[in-house]
Each structure stands twice: as structure tokens, then as C-alpha cells.
Amino acid sequence: xxxxxxISMSNLLAADMAAEVAALKAQMSKFEESFKPLEGxxxxxxxxxxxxxxxxxxxxxxxxxxxxxxSKLSYSVDIEIEKxxxxxxxxxxxxxxxxxxxxxxxxxxxxxxxxxTDASSGLVSLTEAWYEHSADLFPLTVTFGKIDPxxxxxxxxxxxxECTQFLSHIFRNSPVISFPNDNALGxxxxxxxxxxxSLDFMVMDAVGDGxxxxxxxxxxxxxxxxxxxxxxxxxxxxxxxxxxxxxRDSMSDGHEKKGFGLSFDQAFSEDFGLFFRYGRQESxxxxxxxxxxxxxxxxxxxxxYLDSSWSFGFEASNLGVAYGEVMPSIEYKEAGTDLAAExxxxxxAYYAIEVTDHLTFSPNVQVIRNAFGGDAxxxxxxxxxxxxxxxxxxxxx
Numbered sequence: 174x175x176x177x178x179x180i181s182m183s184n185l186l187a188a189d190m191a192a193e194v195a196a197l198k199a200q201m202s203k204f205e206e207s208f209k210p211l212e213g214x215x216x217x218x219x220x221x222x223x224x225x226x227x228x229x230x231x232x233x234x235x236x237x238x239x240x241x242x243x244s245k246l247s248y249s250v251d252i253e254i255e256k257x258x259x260x261x262x263x264x265x266x267x268x269x270x271x272x273x274x275x276x277x278x279x280x281x282x283x284x285x286x287x288x289x290t291d292a293s294s295g296l297v298s299l300t301e302a303w304y305e306h307s308a309d310l311f312p313l314t315v316t317f318g319k320i321d322p323x324x325x326x327x328x329x330x331x332x333x334x335e336c337t338q339f340l341s342h343i344f345r346n347s348p349v350i351s352f353p354n355d356n357a358l359g360x361x362x363x364x365x366x367x368x369x370x371s372l373d374f375m376v377m378d379a380v381g382d383g384x385x386x387x388x389x390x391x392x393x394x395x396x397x398x399x400x401x402x403x404x405x406x407x408x409x410x411x412x413x414x415x416x417x418x419x420x421r422d423s424m425s426d427g428h429e430k431k432g433f434g435l436s437f438d439q440a441f442s443e444d445f446g447l448f449f450r451y452g453r454q455e456s457x458x459x460x461x462x463x464x465x466x467x468x469x470x471x472x473x474x475x476x477x478y479l480d481s482s483w484s485f486g487f488e489a490s491n492l493g494v495a496y497g498e499v500m501p502s503i504e505y506k507e508a509g510t511d512l513a514a515e516x517x518x519x520x521x522a523y524y525a526i527e528v529t530d531h532l533t534f535s536p537n538v539q540v541i542r543n544a545f546g547g548d549a550x551x552x553x554x555x556x557x558x559x560x561x562x563x564x565x566x567x568x569x570x
Contacts, residue, residue, distance in 0.1 A: 213257035218570055221289055221336045222248045223275070225537075225563035230279040233550040247273030249291040251300075251336075261309060267301035267321075269293075276561065281549040283478055283499045283517045284343040286539055286561055288335035300356055316361040322352055325361050325373045326393045326409055330438040331448040331488045332495065336567055339486070341521050341539055343497045347452030349482050351413040351430050351460070353391045357381035371397045379415050389415050403440030409433065417458035420504035430458045444490045449483075456480035456502030478505045478546075484519070491525040501546045513547035523565070535565040 226244030249271035256264045271291025280286065303318030323333070323346050332344045342348055353359075359377030366372055372395070379391040395409035414429040432454030440446040459477035480502035486495025497519045506514035520540040527533050541559040549557060 213259075215253075215255045215257070217251075217253040217255075218568075219251045219253075219336060220248065220568040221250075222246070222566040223273075223287060223289055223340070223563060224565075225276040225287060225561055227276065227279075227559060227561045229559040229561075230276075231544055231549040231557075231559065232279055232281040243276065243279045245274055245276045245279070247271065247275040247287065247290055247292075249289050249336075261307045263305045265301060265303055265305070266299070268297055269300040270295055270297045276563075280559065281545045282541055282559070283501070283545060284341065284348045284482075284519060286341050286541075288340055288342050288345040289565075312365045314363040316363075318358065319356055320359050320361060320375075320377065321356045322359075322375060322377060322391070322393065325363075325375055326350070326352075326395055326411065327434060327436050327450070327452070328407070329436050329448050329450065330405065330440070331446050331493070332438075332450070332484070332486060336565075337525070337533070337535075338488075338493060339495055339521050339523065340537055340563075340565065341495075341519055343482060343484055343499060343519050344486065344495045344521060347434050347436075347450055347482055348499055349432060349452040349454040349479050350411060350434065351391075351432065351454065353377050353379045353381055353413075355381040358383065358386075359391075369399045371399075373397070379413050401439065403446070405436075405438050407436040409436070415460060417460050420457050420459055420502070420508045428455075428458050430455050430460075445487065447485075447487045448495075449485050450497070451481070451483045453481040454479070457504040459505075478502065478514075486521075491527070492522070493524075494522045496520050509548075513543075515543045515547045517544060517546055518542040531568060531570045533567045533569075535567070537563045537565060539563075 224244065224246050228242045230241045230243045249269065252268040254266045258264070269291065271293055272295045274292065275287040275290040277285045277287050277290050299319065301319055301321050303316050303320050305314060305316040307314045327346050327350060332339050333346070335345050339345060346352075357378040357380075359375060362374045364372050375393045377391045378386050378389065380389045391411065391413050393409060393411040395407055398406040400406070410431070410433040412429055412431050416426050417428045417430045419425040419428060432452060434450065434452035436450050438446060438448040456479065478501050480500045482497065482499045484495055484497025486493065499517045501514040506512050518541065521537070523535045523537040525533050525535045539561040542557065544557050544559050547557045
């Protein structure tokens with residue numbers, strides 16, 4: 174009887190343990206289910222703080238104050254949320270805010286010096302919100318929603334991020350692309366046509382207000398050749414069909430604007446790479462917004478003065494160095510009165526000092542020759558050269 178009792182008790186204990194294990198497994202399963210929405214979720218945060226100063230500020234407001242020695246602080250914060258559902262479906266949201274009157278407001282130049290400027294007074298805005306699907310049976314990726322055109326057009330490995338690379342506009346993107354007013358609703362179609370050739374086609378709302386999209390659209394097509402390991406050789410064209418006006422005839426409007434360009438980058442080692450950019454646009458067209466500047470012209474989009482632009486540079490370990498030129502158009506020069514309209518020349522260098530895995534300081538220097546083509550407001554009081562020193566702090570996690 175004792176042996177039978179022991180066996181019975183053992184069976185009961187085993188049954189109880191099995192029940193407890195089953196209950197524990199059920200609880201663990203529920204716990205895992207509660208975390209399933211977090212699978213494939215990535216959240217990234219970046220904060221950029223920039224201090225810049227110059228003794229050569231040259232725009233009209235600075236001249237009126239009789240001050241050319243200015244320094245400014247600005248910051249921006251980016252929050253990126255990405256959800257990867259599987260190998261074929263991704264959703265992405267990018268929130269952004271910032272504040273500070275950057276040095277850009279004190280300079281009269283064709284291409285400005287702080288691409289990270291965000292004077293939103295600390296208000297949070299939705300910068301991007303899109304969904305992306307990659308087809309399983311054929312090489313096609315479709316992205317739709319509020320998208321950033323500079324991610325898919327004129328992109329570059331070494332010169333496409335103002336938070337970690339070059340600050341100047343000319344080294345972020347070509348200044349002669351008439352991009353949409355802001356990130357806007359649109360579609361992007363990407364496909365790998367061959368082992369060394371891919372295609373990106375994009376159509377977007379050119380104004381960004383969702384109205385009259387058919388008459389205010391931006392189209393682009395970019396081919397990326399990758400014949401060498403670590404290299405991208407992009408060729409692109411674009412069309413903006415907003416109503417542009419001819420410099421030579423202010424009554425001639427309703428024109429669409431077109432342009433083309435190149436964006437190359439080539440890595441030669443893990444720590445060294447080169448980049449090159451070139452862009453050209455229809456230089457006789459500009460976009461009026463209804464008020465006159467000091468030369469009597471209706472205010473234009475940023476690149477309306479220009480015919481073409483090129484830039485070249487390298488990144489070596491934590492050092493970046495670049496040089497570029499923007500060329501005003503003949504039509505702009507002839508439309509003004511005694512304009513010099515010379516090439517504006519840009520130089521920039523930065524060195525990234527990694528303090529920790531999440532904090533980087535980057536001293537930065539920029540030099541601009543022939544600012545605003547030699548036609549800046551206070552050109553009679555100063556030479557046309559501007560030297561800018563600054564430092565950038567980047568926090569990321």
C-alpha cells in the first residue's frame with residue numbers, strides 16, 4: 174500500500190506540475206502576443222545644435238544696423254518611427270521641430286549656409302508619413318504618402334545630410350533643382366532594371382497644399398549606375414509644371430520648368446570617398462510670389478537666379494572638405510540694372526569629433542567668394558567675401 178500511495182502522489186504532483194507549466198506557457202504566450210506590435214519597430218531620435226558666426230554679414234538688415242559681426246544659435250529635433258511588417262511592407266513617420274534665427278537671415282547669397290535651419294518656434298510638424306510596398310514577383314517598390322524628394326532625387330552618400338555632413342545648401346542638394354515647396358503628398362516607384370542599374374520615378378504635389386495638383390506637379394526620373402563596388406553614378410531629370418514666368422518678358426507666364434543633373438559618389442575604402450554633383454536648369458524662368466525685392470524683381474524661388482551649379486568633395490574618416498560654384502543666368506543678369514552676376518564660390522570643411530557613441534561635435538568653416546554674384550546690398554561697404562565659423566553638436570539615440 175505504501176508503494177501504491179507514493180506512486181499515486183507522484184502522479185498527482187506530475188499532473189499538477191503539467192497543469193502549472195501549461196498555465197505558465199499560456200501566460201507567456203499572452204505576454205508575447207502583447208509585444209507583437211513592437212516587433213519590427215524602430216524609433217530614432219536626433220537633436221542638432223548649431224552655432225555660427227561671421228564678421229562679414231552682408232544683407233540689407235545688417236547693413237542698416239551698421240553691424241556685420243553677427244553670431245546665431247539654432248537647433249532642430251527629429252523623431253523617426255519605422256515599422257517593418259515583413260520583407261515587403263514598411264510604414265514610416267518623421268516628426269520635426271526646431272527654433273532659432275540662424276545666420277542665414279543675415280546673409281545675401283545664392284546658396285545659404287545652414288540647411289538645418291528650422292524656424293518653427295518649437296512647433297512640431299509632420300515631415301514625412303509614408304507606406305512602402307515591395308512586390309514579391311517582380312522588382313518594383315512603391316512608396317506613397319508625404320515624402321521627402323531629396324531622399325530619392327540627387328541623393329549622395331557623402332553630401333546629403335546637414336545633421337552629420339556638410340551644412341551648406343550647395344553641398345546638401347543641387348541649388349538648381351526646383352523642388353516642391355515642401356515635403357508633400359506623392360508617389361515614388363523604384364525598380365532594379367539590372368544588376369548594376371536601378372530606377373527611381375517620382376510624382377509629387379509641387380506646391381504642397383493639395384490643391385490643383387494636376388496643374389502643380391513635380392516629376393523626376395533618376396537612374397543609378399553601380400558599375401564599381403561602393404560607387405553610385407546617378408543621372409536624373411525633373412519637371413516642375415507650376416506657372417513660371419520668363420525673365421525676358423514678365424507677361425509671358427504659364428511655363429513649366431525643366432532641368433537635369435548628376436550625383437556621383439565613390440568609396441575607395443571604409444574611411445575615404447569622393448563625391449561630385451552637377452545640375453542645370455532652364456535659366457530663363459522664375460517663380461513669382463507677388464512682391465518686389467530691392468532690385469524691382471518679383472521675389473523668386475531660391476534657384477531662380479541660377480543657370481547651373483557644380484560641387485566636388487571628399488570624406489576621409491571624420492573629415493569632410495568640399496568646393497562648389499553656382500552660376501547666375503544670363504537672363505537674370507540682363508533683366509537687372511548693372512548687375513555683376515558673377516559665379517558665387519563656396520568652400521566648406523568640417524571635422525566630426527565623436528565624444529561618445531551618441532554625441533558628436535563638428536567644428537565647421539565656410540568661405541563664400543563673390544557673395545550673391547558680387548551684387549549684395551552692401552557691396553560698396555565691404556568686399557564680396559564671407560568667412561563663417563561654427564560648431565555643430567549632434568545627439569542621436
